[in-house]
Amino acid sequence: MYNLKILLVVFFVFNFSVNAQEIENNQNQPKTFVGKGLKEIDNVAKEAFDKVKDFIKNLFRYKNKKRHEKKINKHKQPDNYIYTNPIVTADRDTFFDFDIQKNRKPEIELRIMYPRISPGKGYFSFQIGDYNYKRYVSNITKDDIKSIRLISPNGDSCQVKKFRILPKRDVKRHFSFVLDHSGSMGNVRADMLQQGVYNAINYNNDIDVSNNSVYTIHKFDGEGNINHLITSKNLSQLYSSLVPPNGLNGYGKSTAIKDALFQAVNVISADTESEMKMIVLFTDGYSNTDEVKIPLSDVIRKAINNNINIVVVGFGSQYDENYLNAIAYYAGGNRYKVWHENEFSQLFENILADVNLSYEIEFSPCMFGDEIQIEMMADILEGNNLTSSTFFATPADQGSSIAVDILFDPGSDEIDEEKFAVELEQIVQYLNFKKELKILIEGHTDKTGSKKLNLKVSKERAESLKKVLTRMGIDESRIETKGLAWDFPAYPYLDHPEINELNRRIEIKIL
Structure with missing residues (x-):
């Protein structure tokens, strides 16, 4: 009996994602993560793994061996599901x-x-x-x-x-595709997944006339089998890595989502040139054989610190929607759900098109x-x-700037302390919380008047804020000031070549 249980455990590790229909996917309304700190994602990951452990316990109670046969699940989509169409x-x-x-x-x-x-x-x-x-x-x-x-x-x-x-502008972008090749995908779906990613890259290449996009491909299943196939902007090289598709060749076991993200974040973090870096995670199952010991929150924190966003795609019905939604929320990505492999090509085209069509603030x-x-x-x-x-x-890193929402009348350095009481209190609270910080207050102007006059006014604006802050209890030894006149406008001069009240401002820079 003991040997039988060991055999079943081994079978489970290799085939959990295939037999995941035993886990009830009764998540109802997905959780909200608004207002919760990053550590909440570790709670979500634990809940997901608890479902896996419950499955193991139930596995030993099953008497019908046919329930353990390896097969590719058919996903029955909701009656009102609308298939993926072009945007x-x-x-x-x-x-x-x-x-x-x-x-x-x-x-x-x-x-x-x-x-x-x-x-x-x-x-x-x-x-x-x-x-x-x-x-x-x-x-x-x-x-x-x-x-x-x-x-x-x-x-x-x-x-x-x-x-x-x-x-709309040309932006250097890096797209990293992290593709689940666990057993439940099956060879046909894996083929269509690989072809769909290449089709989307080819589509985006036609739009990206400046050839600013870089692409990375990862395949994964579980137990440490995570592979970085290629990073390139060369379409021929990308074609060779994905076409002709090779199904689950070299894969087909369990699922390790955290391990895959860990590798993908490390690889794309090395890119210091792209202005936008995005990981596209595709999976159809639960993460059940991760080997990386650090918590998921640390993986996401590294993504955040390196300006990496993570888009998630859930395929079918046997994945943990809250788990994926948490990754997308905390890593600032979009979220998608599809039910049929025929949607793969259009899905990935839409993901890349969505980046181009979105409004940027x-x-x-x-x-x-x-x-x-x-x-x-x-x-x-x-x-x-x-x-x-x-x-x-x-983050309050050296060189980082914080905007102070205090504006000035033309030629004036006077701060209306009653009008801007909230803004001033926020600065004081933060400096009291971070007592080790030293700051540089920069004064700025628009282009009204002479350069000599504006240098003087901008310095006086910075000194005015310093006086207010010291009067509110901040040690003046922590504060330096500088006047920059109109040399560093924050906002363009659209309606008038010299006047923009948003540039009559002050900024605080961390030293």
């Missing part, structure tokens, strides 16, 4: 002018994703539309954005007042922190306020 854009006036399928009413949704930070600015993307019908609103303007807030873990928040929607962060929530509210359809959030980090 369509429409202006708000014609957005709802399309044929309804399977009695599924349109559900408009705001999603924000792909956050990243630079020493001076923060960035994120957003999209508004119906994600079931793959239909997006095309004519969104800054006026449609009602608010952007940064929220700390303890509930403190600040309003982002300086932001803009960036025009550039903003000046108004608080520092390793676990910040970005919340955005938009209103585009008759008072229908839409809200979305994502996880973000604005």
